[in-house]
Amino acid sequence: MSFIEIKPRSFVYLLQPKPVAIIVSVDSDGKPNGMTAAWLTPTSRDPPLLAVAISPKRYTYELIKQSRDFTVNILDASMVNESEFFGSYSGKSIDKFKNSRLTLIKSKTVKSPYIGEAVTALECSLYSEHPAGDHALVIGKVEKAYVREGLLEGDIYDPSKVKILLYLGGGKYTTTLDKLIT
Ligand SMILES: Cc1cc2nc3c(=O)[nH]c(=O)nc-3n(C[C@H](O)[C@H](O)[C@H](O)COP(=O)(O)O)c2cc1C
Numbered sequence: 001m002s003f004i005e006i007k008p009r010s011f012v013y014l015l016q017p018k019p020v021a022i023i024v025s026v027d028s029d030g031k032p033n034g035m036t037a038a039w040l041t042p043t044s045r046d047p048p049l050l051a052v053a054i055s056p057k058r059y060t061y062e063l064i065k066q067s068r069d070f071t072v073n074i075l076d077a078s079m080v081n082e083s084e085f086f087g088s089y090s091g092k093s094i095d096k097f098k099n100s101r102l103t104l105i106k107s108k109t110v111k112s113p114y115i116g117e118a119v120t121a122l123e124c125s126l127y128s129e130h131p132a133g134d135h136a137l138v139i140g141k142v143e144k145a146y147v148r149e150g151l152l153e154g155d156i157y158d159p160s161k162v163k164i165l166l167y168l169g170g171g172k173y174t175t176t177l178d179k180l181i182t
Helices: 008-015 059-067 077-086
Strands: 021-026 032-037 040-044 049-054 069-074 120-132 135-147 166-169 172-174
Touching: 008 166, 021 049, 021 059, 021 077, 032 049, 032 059, 032 077, 049 059, 049 120, 059 069, 059 120, 059 135, 069 135, 077 172
Parallel strands: none
Antiparallel strands: 021 032, 021 069, 040 049, 049 135, 069 120, 120 135, 166 172
């Protein structure tokens, strides 16, 4: 076996594909904005915490710092256009929800709503924030977790019932196989 060497900055693509989420946050008037994010990982079960790497340049970063909550909305493979749209424009200059078919549902525990068409939606309060290079690690505490009915086998996704959207990088996506390999 031989390896090719790539630029260290391109390592990010070697950790993908990753599930894609739209992070929803609100401004001080309650107006929602969504941003596509793939750099997302759990960090704790008890308390239930997740980290999302958000560049301080994003409008979403500003909104979360201000409102101190957000929702994480996992997409399926039919939502690739929404992933690209919410990941290509800034809420600073356009109302992305007004220009999309996605609908919003009022959350129970946080100000930010969640997306009605998502596979999974997590209501998160801001737990902490950490500088991490050109992105910041934004840690959310999962206050409520919802998944569309009929998609789970026990606690985990049934791959024959749901096609999670997975981001490879460079505008390319894939999804899961229909069956388990083990
Ligand atoms: C598939 C995909 C994944 C992305 N993942 C992230 C991410 O994890 N963190 C991030 O800061 N930006 C990510 N982006 C870029 C933001 O979604 C993009 O800059 C967006 O326009 C920011 O919107 P906002 O300014 O309304 O917050 C991603 C974009 C795409 C298309």
